[in-house]
Amino acid sequence: MRDGHLSTPTVAIAGWLFADLLLAFLIITLGMDSRPPAEPDPVTEEVVEPVPHGLDLDPIVVELQGVSPAGAAAGEEEIVEELREALLEHDLADREAGMVLTFGANGGPAEGERFASDINGLLPRVHPGVFDDAVTRTFHSLGGSVGWLRIEIYLFAASEPTD
Structure with missing residues (x-):
């Protein structure tokens, strides 16, 4: 420079x-x-928005005493009927369970979980169609006596409000 x-x-x-x-x-x-986005062609049909298909956050809770773990393992009809009667007061008609948590007491942890698993296996027989595709989880209850059972049922949200 x-x-x-x-x-x-x-x-x-x-x-x-x-x-x-x-x-x-x-x-x-x-x-x-x-360029602005193109306008969609006018549709003459009414568009139906999908209904959210989530779980109700308030479960149906059923507790039973004196259920025979051996009867549940054998799939006895008496146990199925006992479960059906316990769920009778809850309106499960035309509903679908999404998740079921079952707590069983039958001595040790492995036996309690096996008992809960046997009960979960009976649920589709209790209410056909309600529990067929439900996700189930089994747990051992530390505080219950042998034959104690707690079932927490989380139903899918109803598409229309129920009265």
Whole structure:
């Protein structure tokens, strides 16, 4: 740089920088979609919004005493009927269980879980259609005596309010 004048190479570099910036702005501008989204064709049919299919947060809770673990393991009809009677007061017609947590007491932890698993296996016979696709979890109860049972049933939310 002599006498405050820019040399030719510096001016040339500035010109190329300016050209590169213009090219970058052009690419960015072309990449942007400035057109408004197209209007959808008017539909003559009414669109039905899907109903949320979540679980009711308040479970149906059933507690039973004196249920025979051996009878549950054997799948006795007497145990099925006992479970059916316990669930009779709850309106399960046209409902579907999403999740069932079953707590069983039958001595040790392994026996309690096996008892709860046997009960879960009987539930589809208690109410066909309600428990067929339900996710079940079994637990051992530390506080219950042999034959004690607690079933927590989480139903899918009703599509229409029930009275």
